[in-house]
Amino acid sequence: MFTAIPKIRWKDLAALLLVIAIAFVVRTSYLENSQTSSPIRADAGKYFFTAYNWTHFDVYSASQYKPAAVEPVQRTIVPPAYPAYLIPFVKTTKTVSEFVARVTFSQALLSLLSVALTFALARLVGLGTLLSFFSALFMALCPHLVALDGYILSESLFVFLFLASLLTLMAGWLRQRYWLVFIAGAFLGLTALTRTAALGLCPFMLLLFAVDPVRRTRATLSKALAFSGLALLGFSCLYGPFVGYKAYLTSQGISLQGQSVWAHFVRGADVGLDDFMLNKRAPKRSQEYERMVDEPSYGASAILTKFKEEPLEHVGWYLYGKLKYMWKWDSTYVGDIYQYPMIKKGFEESKFLGAVRAAMRIVHWPLYALTLASPLVLFVLYRKKRHLDHLAVWLPMLAFAYFALLLTLLMPLPRYALPLRPVSYVLAMWTVATLFSLFKKAPPVNAAAGQTPPL
Numbered sequence: 486m487f488t489a490i491p492k493i494r495w496k497d498l499a500a501l502l503l504v505i506a507i508a509f510v511v512r513t514s515y516l517e518n519s520q521t522s523s524p525i526r527a528d529a530g531k532y533f534f535t536a537y538n539w540t541h542f543d544v545y546s547a548s549q550y551k552p553a554a555v556e557p558v559q560r561t562i563v564p565p566a567y568p569a570y571l572i573p574f575v576k577t578t579k580t581v582s583e584f585v586a587r588v589t590f591s592q593a594l595l596s597l598l599s600v601a602l603t604f605a606l607a608r609l610v611g612l613g614t615l616l617s618f619f620s621a622l623f624m625a626l627c628p629h630l631v632a633l634d635g636y637i638l639s640e641s642l643f644v645f646l647f648l649a650s651l652l653t654l655m656a657g658w659l660r661q662r663y664w665l666v667f668i669a670g671a672f673l674g675l676t677a678l679t680r681t682a683a684l685g686l687c688p689f690m691l692l693l694f695a696v697d698p699v700r701r702t703r704a705t706l707s708k709a710l711a712f713s714g715l716a717l718l719g720f721s722c723l724y725g726p727f728v729g730y731k732a733y734l735t736s737q738g739i740s741l742q743g744q745s746v747w748a749h750f751v752r753g754a755d756v757g758l759d760d761f762m763l764n765k766r767a768p769k770r771s772q773e774y775e776r777m778v779d780e781p782s783y784g785a786s787a788i789l790t791k792f793k794e795e796p797l798e799h800v801g802w803y804l805y806g807k808l809k810y811m812w813k814w815d816s817t818y819v820g821d822i823y824q825y826p827m828i829k830k831g832f833e834e835s836k837f838l839g840a841v842r843a844a845m846r847i848v849h850w851p852l853y854a855l856t857l858a859s860p861l862v863l864f865v866l867y868r869k870k871r872h873l874d875h876l877a878v879w880l881p882m883l884a885f886a887y888f889a890l891l892l893t894l895l896m897p898l899p900r901y902a903l904p905l906r907p908v909s910y911v912l913a914m915w916t917v918a919t920l921f922s923l924f925k926k927a928p929p930v931n932a933a934a935g936q937t938p939p940l
Contacts, residue, residue, distance in 0.1 A: 500618040501604050508600045508625035512593040514838055515631050519831035524585045526825060529637035533584075535563050536571035545730070560734050565727060566646075566678035567639035585637065592634040592641035599641075600625045602648035603907040607914060609655050610877045616914040623852065623910040628822040628832055628842045629903050635831070636824055639679050644904045646676040647683065647884075651908070654690060655880045658712070659698050666712050670719025677724050682891060682901065687720045689887045690880070698876045746895065748778045753896035754788045756795070756802045758810065759817065803893060811889075811897035812853050814846060824900055855913035856885070862919050878915050881908045 525533050531547040538546045547561035571588065578584040603624040607617035624630065633640045650672035657665030673687040694712040697704040704712075751774065752758070777784030792799045816824055822842070823830065832838045859882060866872045885908050892901055 494614070496614050497608065497617075500614050501601060501621070504604060504618055504621040504625050505597050505600055507622065508597050509593075511626060511631055511838070511841060512596060512634055514835055515831040516589055516593060516635060517831075518829060518834035518838065519632075519635050519827065520829040521585070521636065522826040522828050524637055524825070525581060528639075529825070531561065531563050532567055532571060532637055532639065533575075535561055535565075535568040536575050539568060540572050540575045560739055562681075562731060564639075564678050564681055566675055567642055570642055571637070588637060589635050595641055595645050596630065596634050599645045599648055599907065602645070602652055603911065606648060606652055606655075606881065606907070607911045609652065609659075610881065610911055610915055611875065612911070612914055612918055616918050620907075620910045620914045623845070623848070623913075624907045626841050626845055627906050628838075628845055629899075630906055632822045632831070633824070633903060638824065640900075640904055643676065643679045643683075644907065646672060646679055647904055648907060650676050650686075651880060651884055654693075654716075655877060658693050658880070659877060661697070661699055661708075663711065663715055667715045667719040670716035670721075671723050672719075673716070674720040674723025677720070678727060680904075682888070684724075685891070686884065686887055687716060690883055691716060692883060693880060696876065696879075701873045701876070745778070747781060747784070749895040751777045751784050751788070753807070753892075753894070754791070754799075756791075756798055756806070758897070807893045807897040808857070808889060811892050811899055811902040813899055814849055816900060817898055852910060852913045855916045856909040859912040859916045860886075862916050865923070866919070875919070878912070881911055884908055885912060 530549065534549050535545065535547045538544050538548065545560055545565070547563055574584055574588050574591075578587060600621050604617050604621035607620040608614075612620065630640075630644070650669055653665055653672055654669035656662070657667075657669050670687060673683065673690070676686065677683040691713045694709045694716075695704055696702075697708065773787075777787055815821055818824070819826055821830075822832065832842045859878070863872060863875065863878065863882070866875060885905060888902070888905055
């Protein structure tokens with residue numbers, strides 16, 4: 486019987502338990518040594534008040550609650566999965582500090598599952614125990630992801646659902662199991678309900694079904710349509726009700742609070758994105774930006790004029806500038822790995838965490854370079870007619886390509902690219918393993934047949 490799942494060996498379990506233990510130590514140490522200044526702010530405030538209003542008023546609104554005010558009226562288009570995740574904590578805590586402590590600890594525990602999923606994804610791609618361990622270890626030690634667990638932000642939940650979606654979809658595709666593909670579609674729906682950026686991921690991943698990994702040939706039209714339909718059905722079962730909710734509110738003339746795709750495109754078109762983000766509230770800059778968003782014809786004309794004035798700079802910005810910007814080490818507003826101002830910075834308070842950050846900073850760009858090299862390595866395998874031995878890597882490569890393309894077209898803030906780190910680490914280690922097999926003339930990685938490389 487064909488199987489895409491490598492057999493679980495004792496050394497796999499030992500490596501998995503070790504990397505989870507490392508992740509637990511790093512995250513608990515960070516939470517003990519960190520304190521965010523005003524943790525309920527900006528996006529965190531939107532999530533908190535959406536959950537609060539949903540719990541106490543049964544109204545889906547991000548409006549800030551005031552004791553003397555009537556129930557909030559203005560609705561929000563904040564995706565509902567993360568506010569729903571927060572509801573149990575809103576109901577069971579009495580103070581903001583208690584709420585933040587419980588949520589951040591739960592997110593740290595959730596990220597342990599994400600570390601395990603990263604290890605599993607690496608094994609499914611065809612990596613051996615050692616390189617799968619390193620893929621998960623980089624995920625466990627990544628300072629940016631560790632710090633994200635300490636905020637009231639949706640990234641921790643998003644990373645978990647994103648990886649669960651990829652694993653389920655990979656298992657369903659490689660094993661040709663209809664029910665797994667349906668579940669994968671449902672997971673992708675939950676992922677999109679956490680971050681709207683994942684809305685197009687499900688249709689994008691349908692490209693996989695053009696290939697039959699069992700026969701290693703082009704899939705029949707009927708089978709490709711069946712798998713695609715089941716994935717979209719699973720997706721629609723979860724995401725469809727939210728679409729209906731927004732349509733109903735719009736039909737009732739109720740305004741929806743949120744940013745449009747066009748607004749993100751306008752921001753992302755600015756070559757000086759750092760300067761724009763830091764000074765966007767300056768009166769002159771703010772008025773110009775608001776006009777470009779409110780009047781798309783004027784905005785498109787202004788962007789085109791800038792392209793004509795500095796064509797090389799803008800072409801470079803879209804071809805490689807955004808790919809570099811979205812992966813830069815420092816966050817846009819606060820700098821370094823932090824998203825919000827900190828009273829205590831965990832990676833500076835603890836020498837152990839400081840050493841972790843220093844080590845990860847050294848490998849930051851080399852790992853990204855290996856990730857970006859993975860399509861080139863796959864092309865080399867194609868020229869050698871060995872690309873069908875690496876079917877499993879197509880899925881994480883497509884997922885990474887989707888978000889890289891999306892951020893290149895829209896606004897490439899580093900925070901938006903952080904959920905891609907686990908996939909990036911798997912692709913980087915796959916590149917290492919495949920280059921090793923090419924240069925050493927070793928048997929190729931054959932994940933679709935359950936084989937693994939020597940590393």
